[in-house]
Amino acid sequence: MTLFILVVLAALAFEYINGFHDAANAIATVVSTKVLTPRQAISLAAFFNLTGALAGTAVASTIGKGMIDANAITMTTILCGLLGAIVWNLITWWLGLPSSSSHALIGGLCGAAVAAANGDWSVLKWTTGLVPKVVIPMLTSPVIGFVMGGLLMFVLLVALRRATPHIVNAIFGKAQLVSAAWMAHSHGTNDAQKTMGIITLALFAGTQGGAFNDLPPSMQFLQTPEFAVPRWVIIVCAITMAAGTAAGGWRIIRTLGHKMVKLQPVHGFAAETTAAVIIQVASSAGIPLSTTHVISTSIMGVGAVKRFGGVKWGVVERIIWAWVLTLPVTALLGYLLTRLAAAF
Numbered sequence: 001m002t003l004f005i006l007v008v009l010a011a012l013a014f015e016y017i018n019g020f021h022d023a024a025n026a027i028a029t030v031v032s033t034k035v036l037t038p039r040q041a042i043s044l045a046a047f048f049n050l051t052g053a054l055a056g057t058a059v060a061s062t063i064g065k066g067m068i069d070a071n072a073i074t075m076t077t078i079l080c081g082l083l084g085a086i087v088w089n090l091i092t093w094w095l096g097l098p099s100s101s102s103h104a105l106i107g108g109l110c111g112a113a114v115a116a117a118n119g120d121w122s123v124l125k126w127t128t129g130l131v132p133k134v135v136i137p138m139l140t141s142p143v144i145g146f147v148m149g150g151l152l153m154f155v156l157l158v159a160l161r162r163a164t165p166h167i168v169n170a171i172f173g174k175a176q177l178v179s180a181a182w183m184a185h186s187h188g189t190n191d192a193q194k195t196m197g198i199i200t201l202a203l204f205a206g207t208q209g210g211a212f213n214d215l216p217p218s219m220q221f222l223q224t225p226e227f228a229v230p231r232w233v234i235i236v237c238a239i240t241m242a243a244g245t246a247a248g249g250w251r252i253i254r255t256l257g258h259k260m261v262k263l264q265p266v267h268g269f270a271a272e273t274t275a276a277v278i279i280q281v282a283s284s285a286g287i288p289l290s291t292t293h294v295i296s297t298s299i300m301g302v303g304a305v306k307r308f309g310g311v312k313w314g315v316v317e318r319i320i321w322a323w324v325l326t327l328p329v330t331a332l333l334g335y336l337l338t339r340l341a342a343a344f
Contacts, residue, residue: 003075004211004222007202010082012240015195017089018101019049019244029268029299030180035173044177045184046246052188053238057229058286059190063197064204065227066129066286067106068113069122073205076341077109077116078198084108084333092322099322100290105194106134107327111334115342133287141278141289142297142323149274149301156266157305172265179272184245186279187291192241194288199237200229263299267306271298293323 027041036044064070085104092099110124117123124130160168203224206212212222221230263271275295282289 001211001215003079004202004206007075007079007082008199010079010086011195011198011202012236014082014086014089014101014105014198015192015237015240016244016247017086017093018191018195019046019241020093020247027180027184028295029263029271030176032263033173033176033265033268035176035265035268036180041180042246044181045187046242048181048184049188049192049245050238050242052185052190053192053241054234055185055189056283057193057196057234059193059283059288060197060200060229061227062129062133062286062288063105063109063194064201064229065197066133067125068109068129069125070201070204070227071208072113072117072123073201074116074209075202075205075211077112077338078202078205080115080337080341081105081109081112081334082198083337084111084330087333088326088330092326095322097318097322099326100292101191102194102288102290102292103134103138103323103326104330105198106130106288107330108334109198111331111336112338113334114331115335115338137282137287137289138293138327141282142293144278145274145294145297146301146304148278149271149298150305151301152274153267153270153302153305156270160266169265172269176265176269176272179269179276182276183272183279183295186276186283188238188241189283190279190289190291192237193283195240196229196233196237199233200224200227203230203233263303267302271295271302274298274301290323
């Protein structure tokens with residue numbers, strides 16, 4: 001039972017860090033265009049992350065039972081996978097790099113599972129889970145974000161070619177409030193569900209392992225014979241995500257909203273709308289997408305159409321390196337932590 005409590009605390013810590021680490025996904029553009037103040041933008045993102053987190057459990061099911069054989073998972077495995085993801089998230093946050101919390105979690109969990117299975121890679125569900133729902137979206141979603149962001153920006157530029165900058169800024173200053181709210185909501189539908197899946201997996205593992213057999217009747221709600229996300233898990237994760245978002249993530253906001261490309265409200269609207277559509281579609285399909293990858297490449301696509309040379313490609317290169325390293329580094333961390341735990 002003690003180990004289960006540690007897992008839940010680590011999962012909620014990851015959710016909180018995810019909130020302030022990925023707050024930039026929803027609000028970097030609306031802050032950089034000065035449509036909202038940082039405080040207003042954080043409040044908007046926190047509220048709509050909360051509404052998104054309450055909107056479904058398809059992604060939670062993928063994380064909890066779609067990638068790894070749930071029968072091979074123990075509390076220690078889950079805890080070590082979470083710790084690997086948390087360490088990487090804090091490192092990239094400190095460096096101001098918008099890396100993927102989703103891939104950090106997936107990498108940490110997979111590495112821990114392989115270590116727990118003594119190097120048996122068959123515990124990972126490659127053909128039904130990891131390849132179609134993680135690897136392929138990881139490669140395609142940034143490209144889709146870049147292309148769709150660029151296309152939407154091009155269409156808007158053509159449609160608004162006769163409008164004065166004052167009118168364009170007035171219209172899209174208001175429209176960006178809607179796109180930022182939608183982006184925050186879609187972020188909640190995807191990212192908050194990942195921790196829901198982890199806690200539900202811990203409940204399932206605890207039930208299978210008999211960890212809850214001696215609990216009093218008032219605590220029997222922890223028993224989960226079948227994998228289903230309990231209502232209390234959804235609510236706790238949603239509130240934690242919103243609280244983390246409210247804490248802000250200024251280092252990453254500066255990278256996405258200021259260092260990569262300078263934006264006006266119409267550009268922010270195009271990037272946020274593009275990202276929100278992609279993330280919403282992925283969430284409905286149960287795909288644990290990297291919201292960071294999608295919004296970052298949407299901003300790049302919009303910026304490239306605005307002026308290709310205006311994108312600071314040196315900053316982009318640093319971001320891409322963080323993306324490339326996230327899965328292998330967190331998998332290694334999860335693997336090593338699990339081996340270390342087994343030694344003791």
